[in-house]
Amino acid sequence: MKKIVYLLIFFSTVFTACDKADSGTTSKTTGTDGNTGQGGSLARFTTAMDHLYVVDDRKLYTYSLANSANPQLKGNIDVGFSIETIFSYKDKLFIGSGTAMYVYSLANPAQPTKLGQATHVRACDPVVANDSLAYVTVRSGSRCGGNVSALIVYDVKYVTQPIERNRVIMESPWGLGLNGNRLYVCNGNNGLNVYDITDPIRPVLKKQLSGNTFYDVIILDNMMIAMIEGGTAIFELKADDEITLAARITN
């Protein structure tokens, strides 16, 4: 019976594209408000609009950081099941679960409200987003379930109804990071893929970085901090997609 349910969910993900794609602007990633830092796309904690948002397996918890030394719990809401990641962009939260991507509004930061969701195949799935698009990776396998591993591009311009625009099959996608017209996607033990997203719904593979098992990245202007097997690697991002390893911290 469970299989049938999953199949129904799968059929429901066959979105129909009905309006033309726009060229979205790309921008910074999570947690850039005020004097906060930046986490990776696999994070379950994020800060936005002077609040800390936490997701566990099922719920979203909201803490006010008006007094940063003494967070105040504002509430918690049920999101779904197998919640894995949270990402903030401007006044929105993007939450990744084993079966869906959820979008919440921070119009009232103390009380996030659900705007929409896109159900996808069963898999592990971090999210990054900008004004018009959300990039989600889904990785299947024994731990995550499912049988599709891909980078999925959702149109979130009408955020109450995210529309799947494209799907790029990958070997073992993990975390991902956005920087201008480049999208960096960790590909597990297959390295890291750099996509040109000048046409944001059609990522074009520009470069593959091998030599490390990549799990997540944080992009800071001209630096890329990567969570790799055994520790961290620091890369310098240069012109013409040149990426040079500055250091590995693995002991």
Next chain:
Amino acid sequence: MTKRPIAWALLPVLLLALASCDPFGRHGRDPEPMPESPKEVDGWAPVYNKDEANKQIKSVEPRTIDKGGKIYVKGDTLYQVESGKGIHVIVLKQPSNPQKVAFINVLGAQEIAIKDNMMYVNNMNDLVVLDITDVRAVKIADRITSVFHLVDPAHPPGTGYYECVDASKGEVVGWKQKTLSYPKCRN
């Protein structure tokens, strides 16, 4: 009454879909009883703590990265979680020469975020606020107990195979991904 015929009409379609997705009839033998476990499979293994002294949140000398976890950057400092154990503090003033300056013992640590000079970190299922003005001597600013459920000492996060818990190895403070051989437990 009207819904039933529609459901029955859909059934052949679904059965067909099932058959085409599962040509070898695998659905007949999973998920229970547990099938013979595979020789090599991605799964989870417990992270244990045996040293009572580690229960105290405090800055200690930098230590080796065993199994690097999630990463967070603020200013020129990188924080990397050591899953279940705490946080490595690494200064990146010179990207080619990163300097580990401290390790912060936080049992059960998985997740961090920072605002101003306050670090938010989970200590098992408590939210702890640490004043990191001096990362070599952090102070607990606040603790909010047992709100979320980030660490389950009995089961790994998510489904799949895992290394069974062996209580003689200590208290389970987290889970790490591991390639397992003939695992005996499954979530």
